[in-house]
Amino acid sequence: MSLSPSVAVLASRALPVGRYMPGRGAAGAVLEHERLADVVLAALGDAGVAPREVGALLFTANPPPTLQLGFAPFFASRLGISAQAQMLEVSALGATGAAAFDLAVNEVRLGHTEVAVALGVRFESQAATAEAMAAGIRAVGDVDFQSVYGLTPIAWYALDAARYCHDSGATRRDLAAVAVKSREFARRNPLAQLRDPLSLEAVLAAPPIVEPLGLFDVPARGDGAVCIVVGSERRARSGARIAVAGRGYAHDGHHQMGMTPHSMTRLPAARQAASRAMATAGVTLDALDVLELYAPCTITEVLVTEALGLFAPGHGASAALEGRTGPGGDRPVNTSGGCLSRGHPSSITGLYGLHEVVEQLQHHAGERQLPGARVGLALAEGGNYNTALAHCLVREEA
Amino acid sequence: MAVLPVVDMHACMPLLPRQTLATRWHFQALAHNRLVTRYCGHCERHQFPPLDWCPGCGARDSRWRELAGTGTLYASTRMHAVADAFRPFAPVTVGVVDLVEGVRVLAWLLSPELVPDAPVQLVSLRFDDGNLLGARLLEETT
Numbered sequence: 001m002s003l004s005p006s007v008a009v010l011a012s013r014a015l016p017v018g019r020y021m022p023g024r025g026a027a028g029a030v031l032e033h034e035r036l037a038d039v040v041l042a043a044l045g046d047a048g049v050a051p052r053e054v055g056a057l058l059f060t061a062n063p064p065p066t067l068q069l070g071f072a073p074f075f076a077s078r079l080g081i082s083a084q085a086q087m088l089e090v091s092a093l094g095a096t097g098a099a100a101f102d103l104a105v106n107e108v109r110l111g112h113t114e115v116a117v118a119l120g121v122r123f124e125s126q127a128a129t130a131e132a133m134a135a136g137i138r139a140v141g142d143v144d145f146q147s148v149y150g151l152t153p154i155a156w157y158a159l160d161a162a163r164y165c166h167d168s169g170a171t172r173r174d175l176a177a178v179a180v181k182s183r184e185f186a187r188r189n190p191l192a193q194l195r196d197p198l199s200l201e202a203v204l205a206a207p208p209i210v211e212p213l214g215l216f217d218v219p220a221r222g223d224g225a226v227c228i229v230v231g232s233e234r235r236a237r238s239g240a241r242i243a244v245a246g247r248g249y250a251h252d253g254h255h256q257m258g259m260t261p262h263s264m265t266r267l268p269a270a271r272q273a274a275s276r277a278m279a280t281a282g283v284t285l286d287a288l289d290v291l292e293l294y295a296p297c298t299i300t301e302v303l304v305t306e307a308l309g310l311f312a313p314g315h316g317a318s319a320a321l322e323g324r325t326g327p328g329g330d331r332p333v334n335t336s337g338g339c340l341s342r343g344h345p346s347s348i349t350g351l352y353g354l355h356e357v358v359e360q361l362q363h364h365a366g367e368r369q370l371p372g373a374r375v376g377l378a379l380a381e382g383g384n385y386n387t388a389l390a391h392c393l394v395r396e397e398a
Numbered sequence: 399m400a401v402l403p404v405v406d407m408h409a410c411m412p413l414l415p416r417q418t419l420a421t422r423w424h425f426q427a428l429a430h431n432r433l434v435t436r437y438c439g440h441c442e443r444h445q446f447p448p449l450d451w452c453p454g455c456g457a458r459d460s461r462w463r464e465l466a467g468t469g470t471l472y473a474s475t476r477m478h479a480v481a482d483a484f485r486p487f488a489p490v491t492v493g494v495v496d497l498v499e500g501v502r503v504l505a506w507l508l509s510p511e512l513v514p515d516a517p518v519q520l521v522s523l524r525f526d527d528g529n530l531l532g533a534r535l536l537e538e539t540t
């Protein structure tokens with residue numbers, strides 16, 4: 001029961017994740033919309049689409065430091081786009097980028113337009129860390145009953161890590177292997193923020209941030225911009241086509257830890273969303289060549305690989321240590337370098353994940369190319385994986 | 399009738415929770431070192447945070463009940479990186495505690511070395527302007 005009518009990714013472009021946000025009063029600065037315009041114009045050029053042909057623009061909502069509000073119509077006018085079908089700024093915590101892509105695909109599928117664009121920019125690296133954390137604790141908890149205890153977004157993953165290590169016998173060393181193999185992939189990705197070699201010893205020696213997680217178990221701050229152009233079958237250019245073959249969404253009913261005792265490490269929403277995406281695409285887990293999984297912390301990648309069924313419960317961390325999920329492994333995961341090394345501008349991380357899947361399926365992934373990659377899954381989430389949104393992309397030869 | 403052991407914090411709350419008509423008895427009881435929440439008069443499910451309705455069956459028959467304040471630690475993390483308001487208390491160790499009544503709450507751990515599944519006793523962390531839940535090893539209380 002594959003999705004129809006068929007929608008294809010026509011082009012995808014991304015800025016290397018880095019620090020672009022100018023400091024206060026900086027002269028000669030390049031602002032958000034200028035960085036984003038570079039990426040969008042390049043993507044439209046790749047797709048052979050003129051700005052006036054874009055019928056829908058689905059933006060990821062900008063972070064609080066962005067001065068320019070009403071960003072969507074502002075930006076569209078700067079590019080000479082008059083969207084006839086839809087224009088929105090989308091917000092869904094960590095699933096934001098995936099949600100923008102989802103809605104862009106829908107605009108084409110519903111016949112509202114032949115070409116839609118999912119796009120986003122995030123500038124926050126110069127914002128005060130304290131302000132970001134104060135907003136973060138309100139985003140990941142009941143403001144009156146949980147935020148008052150001070151749990152930050154990564155602290156929730158640390159709780160998962162504590163429980164996971166207790167249940168499985170995994171150690172910090174096992175988790176650290178995820179950071180190391182992420183860096184190995186990132187060294188092969190020109191878009192990655194962190195590309196210096198990283199040893200297991202360095203990960204283990206790093207200062208604790210939210211125990212048991214240390215500095216390299218959690219993401220750095222970074223800025224970025226991504227633009228993905230999707231269109232109807234008619235608009236796909238000659239050659240191999242990247243079809244949006246499946247999608248799945250799930251919400252497990254909980255908000256963060258929920259009200260009652262239950263496992264916080266099984267991530268049922270991740271499993272269900274991915275299963276639904278694979279079912280609509282008509283593919284099985286074994287058929288997935290490329291996996292880009294939203295995983296801000298080492299533990300998160302471990303848990304989501306287990307939730308998907310790639311590894312048995314309790315074995316996800318040792319799989320990383322054995323090299324199975326790294327370069328040359330039998331189950332490579334997050335070939336971009338993931339949130340930990342590619343970088344994690346959170347609202348557009350979902351778009352970066354999709355971008356990596358597209359590059360792999362286009363066979364444009366350079367040194368980290370998975371040979372013959374044909375089927376890819378991108379997964380994003382919000383709130384300790386209480387919600388999850390998955391897309392399955394398939395390369396179709398001409 | 400379980401009065402929670404009290405630990406004086408000699409400081410103001412890092413953040414102040416808002417109290418509503420539906421939740422204020424919880425906060426007022428906590429100010430007296432008692433833990434109360436609501437349960438559904440129709441299906442008996444407990445709620446935390448307390449609500450004016452039941453997310454389990456939809457009934458609007460929420461009643462108050464006092465909890466014993468004992469349970470087991472599900473997981474904990476010692477946070478070295480905290481938001482500004484929490485800096486005077488850093489590192490802060492936060493635990494997820496599953497109470498005997500089947501309710502899951504957060505608490506600041508007074509015994510940071512506790513591992514998951516440890517039996518814990520909730521305590522009332524008394525700030526100058528309100529209370530938070532704390533937790534420590536159950537044996538310590540006798």
Ligand SMILES: [Zn+2]
Nearest residue numbers: 438441452455
């Ligand atoms: Zn009920």
